[in-house]
Amino acid sequence: MELDVKGLSVSIGRSQIVNRISLQVKEGQFVGLLGPNGCGKSTLLKSIYKAISPSEGAVTLGGTDVLGSSPKKIAKSMAVVGQFNELSFDFTVREMVMMGRTPHKKLLDTDNDADRSIAEEAMRKVDMLSYADRSYLSLSGGEKQRVILARALAQEPRFLVLDEPTNHLDIKYQLQILSIVRSLGIGVLAALHDLSLAAQYCTHLYVLKKGEVMAEGPPRQVLSKSLIASVYEVDCELYDNPITGELSIAYRTGQVASLF
Amino acid sequence: MSRPQSSGLTPGSALRPKLGTSGFIGLQLGLLAITILSIGIAVSLGQVEIPLSQSLRILLYQLTGITLDGNTDFMQGPGANIIWTIRFPRVLLALLVGAGLTLCGTVMQAAVQNPLADPYILGISSGATLGATFSILIGFSFAGIFGQLGLAFWAFAGAFGASLLVLALAGLGGKMSSAKLVLAGMVINALCSAFSNFLIYFADNAQGIRSITFWTMGSLAAARWDMLPLVIAAVIPASLLFLFQARILNTMLLGEETAVTLGVNLNLYRRGYLILTALLTGVLVSACGMIGFVGLIIPHIVRALVGSDHRRLLPISLWAGGLFLIWTDVLARTIIPKTELPIGILTALIGAPLFMYMLIKKGYDFGGK
Numbered sequence: 047m048e049l050d051v052k053g054l055s056v057s058i059g060r061s062q063i064v065n066r067i068s069l070q071v072k073e074g075q076f077v078g079l080l081g082p083n084g085c086g087k088s089t090l091l092k093s094i095y096k097a098i099s100p101s102e103g104a105v106t107l108g109g110t111d112v113l114g115s116s117p118k119k120i121a122k123s124m125a126v127v128g129q130f131n132e133l134s135f136d137f138t139v140r141e142m143v144m145m146g147r148t149p150h151k152k153l154l155d156t157d158n159d160a161d162r163s164i165a166e167e168a169m170r171k172v173d174m175l176s177y178a179d180r181s182y183l184s185l186s187g188g189e190k191q192r193v194i195l196a197r198a199l200a201q202e203p204r205f206l207v208l209d210e211p212t213n214h215l216d217i218k219y220q221l222q223i224l225s226i227v228r229s230l231g232i233g234v235l236a237a238l239h240d241l242s243l244a245a246q247y248c249t250h251l252y253v254l255k256k257g258e259v260m261a262e263g264p265p266r267q268v269l270s271k272s273l274i275a276s277v278y279e280v281d282c283e284l285y286d287n288p289i290t291g292e293l294s295i296a297y298r299t300g301q302v303a304s305l306f
Numbered sequence: 307m308s309r310p311q312s313s314g315l316t317p318g319s320a321l322r323p324k325l326g327t328s329g330f331i332g333l334q335l336g337l338l339a340i341t342i343l344s345i346g347i348a349v350s351l352g353q354v355e356i357p358l359s360q361s362l363r364i365l366l367y368q369l370t371g372i373t374l375d376g377n378t379d380f381m382q383g384p385g386a387n388i389i390w391t392i393r394f395p396r397v398l399l400a401l402l403v404g405a406g407l408t409l410c411g412t413v414m415q416a417a418v419q420n421p422l423a424d425p426y427i428l429g430i431s432s433g434a435t436l437g438a439t440f441s442i443l444i445g446f447s448f449a450g451i452f453g454q455l456g457l458a459f460w461a462f463a464g465a466f467g468a469s470l471l472v473l474a475l476a477g478l479g480g481k482m483s484s485a486k487l488v489l490a491g492m493v494i495n496a497l498c499s500a501f502s503n504f505l506i507y508f509a510d511n512a513q514g515i516r517s518i519t520f521w522t523m524g525s526l527a528a529a530r531w532d533m534l535p536l537v538i539a540a541v542i543p544a545s546l547l548f549l550f551q552a553r554i555l556n557t558m559l560l561g562e563e564t565a566v567t568l569g570v571n572l573n574l575y576r577r578g579y580l581i582l583t584a585l586l587t588g589v590l591v592s593a594c595g596m597i598g599f600v601g602l603i604i605p606h607i608v609r610a611l612v613g614s615d616h617r618r619l620l621p622i623s624l625w626a627g628g629l630f631l632i633w634t635d636v637l638a639r640t641i642i643p644k645t646e647l648p649i650g651i652l653t654a655l656i657g658a659p660l661f662m663y664m665l666i667k668k669g670y671d672f673g674g675k
Binding site: 092095096097116117118119120121122124125126128133134135136137138141145146148149151153154201 | 415416419420421550553556557559560561562563564566567568569570571609613614615
């Protein structure tokens with residue numbers, strides 16, 4: 047599914063966090079959203095998945111007006127893996143993942159075998175099937191994040207929004223989560239911290255600063271020494287890794303640009 | 307975004323027995339049987355001793371017209387009257403109020419995502435007390451319709467009015483968060499308590515003040531057949547409604563943002579659920595005063611046994627709450643000879659140690675599995 051965001055602005059209180067941002071995720075594209083803390087990445091994503099309402103702009107997903115549709119209708123095609131994964135009440139891993147079926151269920155529907163096998167398949171994909179009957183609250187941060195991804199997969203989404211999905215994760219699971227997401231072949235919009243991972247996985251990048259798009263395009267075009275210096279305020283060198291051939295970034299410590 | 311701390315009141319589920327559909331239906335039937343048995347035993351216990359066999363025959367005869375040996379001698383004497391017009395409606399009221407308070411507690415804990423929520427959290431208790439105080443100390447002196455409405459009406463009006471105020475206060479300035487709800491509840495609680503205390507302080511009415519004290523401790527002693535229809539009309543439809551909302555209640559526990567991403571408009575449902583539970587609590591409070599701890603403790607005990615999934619939690623909690631109140635009421639009637647204890651004292655006396663035990667037990671197995 048294609049996501050089209052046009053002229054989106056979001057204000058929280060009196061401050062404008064997101065300022066007329068437009069972006070596009072084409073069918074099957076893995077689009078990364080980069081930018082320093084507080085640049086409006088999460089706020090932009092939240093208004094796309096309807097957790098907060100923007101002050102102006104339009105969001106369409108596969109031709110459907112996202113802002114004007116019910117959460118249920120949107121949740122049938124768009125799943126979200128966010129950062130808000132703490133609970134006051136406990137569930138088993140299986141129960142958590144089964145909740146991904148919620149948008150597909152009517153009021154009186156019960157879970158059937160199809161739902162159960164979808165949930166099991168989702169748990170298998172994130173390598174959590176053996177944890178199915180464990181209590182969610184007893185898991186580590188990384189395990190919780192994988193359960194949340196499994197719940198999103200159980201939604202059988204055709205579009206995926208990720209808000210810093212690899213926070214707290216060991217490098218193995220960072221790579222695993224991003225690889226699983228990429229292998230789905232659906233449109234993905236992901237806020238990411240790690241520039242190297244973004245360069246490795248994303249087909250297209252948007253770089254945000256102070257609520258506005260500073261640059262966009264394929265990773266090799268967008269990521270440059272000067273852009274990273276102006277957006278993140280650090281000095282770095284970009285190079286092609288001689289062994290993997292990937293775009294790599296080496297940060298220069300002790301030379302934090304704007305401090306001097 | 308503020309959210310309540312994970313309070314650790316929900317024990318890990320690693321040891322939770324697996325319960326299939328047939329096992330679940332069996333458990334429901336078992337609870338139904340235990341409830342019927344409890345009703346039978348509870349009516350035969352009390353200040354006036356009536357043998358179990360006689361109580362059951364009286365109930366059977368009144369309900370179905372069947373006598374076991376064609377002999378209706380047992381209907382003679384005071385026993386039949388006590389069983390049928392005093393104890394049986396009282397036991398039924400205990401069952402309904404217990405189930406209703408537990409329902410409200412379970413739903414409110416989900417709606418405000420706070421394990422410490424109980425039916426009285428949204429200012430309901432203090433609102434009801436203010437209503438009752440007003441009615442006892444001032445209301446009855448009105449002539450005409452205000453005088454006739456009586457204590458039950460004022461308690462209900464106070465409870466419902468206070469909870470509407472809390473909802474309005476929590477909804478100010480945009481989104482209603484669970485922290486705002488709890489804080490608004492505290493504010494309204496303080497305000498209503500201040501007004502009640504003001505009335506009590508300046509009232510020159512010792513008998514009235516005693517009735518207020520008695521009322522805030524709750525009692526089922528006033529149970530009569532004519533009270534039951536209203537309570538039934540409130541508890542049964544509300545229970546059925548929420549049993550069908552289990553999936554949404556589950557999603558609520560995940561928090562506002564997650565609920566939206568799973569297609570549930572949390573704010574809308576939360577408002578609706580809170581208004582419904584406030585109405586139900588208002589009816590229950592007006593019937594029997596304030597009975598604390600039932601709505602807080604029963605959902606936690608049942609959650610510890612079967613987990614947080616409302617499809618299992620709700621139906622089992624309803625039975626458990628009803629059973630708990632039936633037996634607590636039996637104790638209230640019999641524990642001290644020739645004296646009737648307010649049931650609220652007993653629910654707290656039993657509830658608090660149970661709660662403490664759960665906290666301690668949780669401390670032992672937390673994170674250990």
